[in-house]
Amino acid sequence: MKEELFVSGRNIPNIDPVLHIWHWQIPLYLFLGGLAAGLIFFATYFFITGKTDKYNVAVKISPIIAPIAIIIGLLALLLDLKHTQFFWQLYTTIRFESPMSWGAWTLGIVTPLSIIWPLLYLDDIIDYFDGKCKIITKFLKWVDKIIIGKCHIIKWIIKIARKYQKIMAWILLLLSIILGVYTGILLSAFNARPLWNTSILGPLFLVSGVSTGVAVIMWMARDHFEKISFSKIDLMLVAIELFFIIHMFMGYLASSEVQQEAAALFLGGEFTAVFWGFFVGIGLVLPALLELMELFGYKIPIAVPAFLILLGGLVFRFIMVEAGQLTRYLY
């Protein structure tokens, strides 16, 4: 039987013939949000477990990337809004049914806390960059002198934060998991996009985000022990990610027709090469192999697997957002 469908009387920009209303801003934010979640998770986790000295970079230095990532991500989200002047409406209600409302409130709390955390270790961060990068060192010293030195409110906030740092760490630890899961749930809550509508997406995005955070930490780490420790954590995360990906496809293939068609985009369809090649191949398996070789004593610059993991994470989010919008119910 042949079937043909004509739709007349509509040709709405970005919706017909295929939905394309979310562009680069959303996957970029999902990437940066996951990255920040990973950085904050390990900083607070090792602080709480009292391993600050052992994992110096993870607790004290790399968290400075988190607020930068979050702020760039938030700017991207703001750019995505079409009715931008009303963005504050997000903070006039709490809607428990809407993942985006959860995300907005989580970010509202995480953003200031993630700025305060690196301020507590500003001296260590200045030491880290001193002699390596003049511009950053100069900027951080300026922040230390002008913003912290002259502004009493910030001084007071830092004092309070130091006093209650353990409580702050617990709050951040919890929020970092919500932030990481949220990047996936944002998509999986849409029943109308069959590719996204799988509950494994939340955990998958969390693991992938944490793995990109680990990549940044191992890239920034200076001593061998910390590099290798995070390299091992990353290997474990890649294994979990691969398991989740297989699990996700098993779910699609055992589900309704629309989800089988969504999976077909990756199993012979137009996203096959980019997904298995650039994400799974170059962004997961290859860096994992390089990390394994490093563990067995081969000399491999840690920047290579770290960069590949970051690239893979970014590509993965772009693919999922693009492909998801192509999938829909048939009737």
Next chain:
Amino acid sequence: MRYAMAMDTKKCVGCSDCVVACQTENNVPHGYCRDWIVENVDGTYPELHLEIRSERCNHCGDAPCVRTCPTGASHIIEGGIVKVTHDECIGCGACIQACPYEARYFHPEGYVDKCTFCDHRVAKGQDTACVSVCPTRCLTFGDLDDPNSPVSKLLKSRKWKVNAPEAGTKPQVYFLI
């Protein structure tokens, strides 16, 4: 009160009068529309079957657009009509992603716009714009809670279907087949 629409696929000729009436009544910007015509041809020549549908927002009983809206701009009013408050909408697009019927769009001014079941006309006791112009009278609008309303009677006497019932949205635009 539960407003619903019945659309008779056996009577519709696909003239697009409903589309134009809606665009005029609701001042829909050029290039956009809140209702549209779908022509579905299936079979192999000479055994062909044609179904024409006039589609619009289904004003779902379980509306995913309202559920995913982060600000509450998408809401349900008396009679189950799904509406958008323009100055609460931030234009995030979550409701557009959530709709299995692609019934929503970004108005060029930024907010999300859609079919309102012509609630401004219904409040005055009139039919919606699309219903009032249909030359074959294939569209019927009314209250499903009233067993004697024309739409209730039609749904009792005729066979019908809804679009993508498996999406779980409980759509309220019924297609008579």
